[in-house]
Structure formats: C-alpha cells, structure tokens
Amino acid sequence: QQPVQSPQAVILREGEDAVINCSSSKALYSVHWYRQKHGEAPVFLMILLKGGEQKGHEKISASFNEKKQQSSLYLTASQLSYSGTYFCGTARNDYKLSFGAGTTVTVRA
Amino acid sequence: DTGVSQDPRHKITKRGQNVTFRCDPISEHNRLYWYRQTLGQGPEFLTYFQNEAQLEKSRLLSDRFSAERPKGSFSTLEIQRTEQGDSAMYLCASSPSTGDQPQHFGDGTRLSIL
Numbered sequence: 500q501q502p503v504q505s506p507q508a509v510i511l512r513e514g515e516d517a518v519i520n521c522s523s524s525k526a527l528y529s530v531h532w533y534r535q536k537h538g539e540a541p542v543f544l545m546i547l548l549k550g551g552e553q554k555g556h557e558k559i560s561a562s563f564n565e566k567k568q569q570s571s572l573y574l575t576a577s578q579l580s581y582s583g584t585y586f587c588g589t590a591r592n593d594y595k596l597s598f599g600a601g602t603t604v605t606v607r608a
Numbered sequence: 609d610t611g612v613s614q615d616p617r618h619k620i621t622k623r624g625q626n627v628t629f630r631c632d633p634i635s636e637h638n639r640l641y642w643y644r645q646t647l648g649q650g651p652e653f654l655t656y657f658q659n660e661a662q663l664e665k666s667r668l669l670s671d672r673f674s675a676e677r678p679k680g681s682f683s684t685l686e687i688q689r690t691e692q693g694d695s696a697m698y699l700c701a702s703s704p705s706t707g708d709q710p711q712h713f714g715d716g717t718r719l720s721i722l
Contacts, residue, residue, distance in 0.1 A: 543710040586650045598650025
C-alpha cells in the first residue's frame, strides 16, 4: 500500500529548513528516501531501519518511528541543489518498495 | 563504478505495436527491479529478479507485459499490443542481494504511445 507524503510541495529560500513526512498504515521493515530531479533517475539518499535509527546525508537527515509507521526527512540549511522531488519508499520485506506521490521542494536564492 | 544503464531512453510507438526495453544493472548486483512512473507519481513496483529468477510480479503487470533476465545479468521488459495507458517512464533498479541495501535506479525509458 502506497505511503502518504506531506506536504505535497514546499518553497524555501537558501538556508531555510524543511521537514517532509511519510506515513504508512502497515508495519514496515524499512523506509528509503530518494530525490529525483526533472528528467533524471531517482537518487538514493538514505535507508532507515526498524529501531528508529537516524541517518544523515550531507545536511539531510531522517528519522523513523516504527510504532507510528512514520518517517520524517529533515532538510537543514537548504541549498539550491536540494531542489527536486523527494520520495519515500516503504518496504514490508527486504526488496519491494512502495513509493509515495512525492514532495516537490523548490529552493530559491 | 558504472551505474544502471537503460536503453532506449525514449521510445515512441503506435498503439498496438510491441516494444522491448533493456536494462543493464550494476555488475555485482544480484537483484533487479522494474518500476513504472507516471507524471506526478512515485515509481510503482512491477517485478523483481534475484539472479535469473523472477520472484514477484505486480498485479499491475498484465499478461501483455513480460520480463526476463536470462543469464542473471541484463534484463528485458516487453510490452505487447501497447495501449495509450502504457505511456509512462519505465525505470530499472538494481541492488546487492543482501537485505537493507539501496536500490540504484537507471535514467529510465520514456514510452509514448501515439
């Protein structure tokens, strides 16, 4: 079942922070975050496993609350290069991902 | 480290024609996945291979769709008797066979049905 992402879109100025949320109605094995720029492949950012482990990539970090089946992606001190569509992919086993509809992030100078 | 390669990048065809796409995964990756992505949506899982074995097919994959990975290396996705609704980006991804590994995506094949 497809996870729900919010917000659908966010506009930031360089240096601002944002949070993207991803929630599932099913118990999850892991959550994967990707960023996709227009016309390009989704690029892997990070995996979060059961246990609430928080992992980071550059100034992007994430958390996973397995009790609530929710994950959040934190964009800190955003840069122009952070613009794109962010997808969470949720997995109930170790191979099959279900992706949300995405959150479009626009970072302006 | 070469990434996942897909060919062709774009395919335009008339309704009713058959099309075949190719995916070359990262060489040491045992797992290969096909997804379909339409405008404004995230990728949708179609099918998954572990080496040459096709282990799961989505219900989205009608009997007009077939995928193979004959030698456990490259994979092909064929769509027979294409329909307007088949227009989408077809993405291939690969990963190592151990769990908890990221799937690395190719740039996709964009299919347009006239």
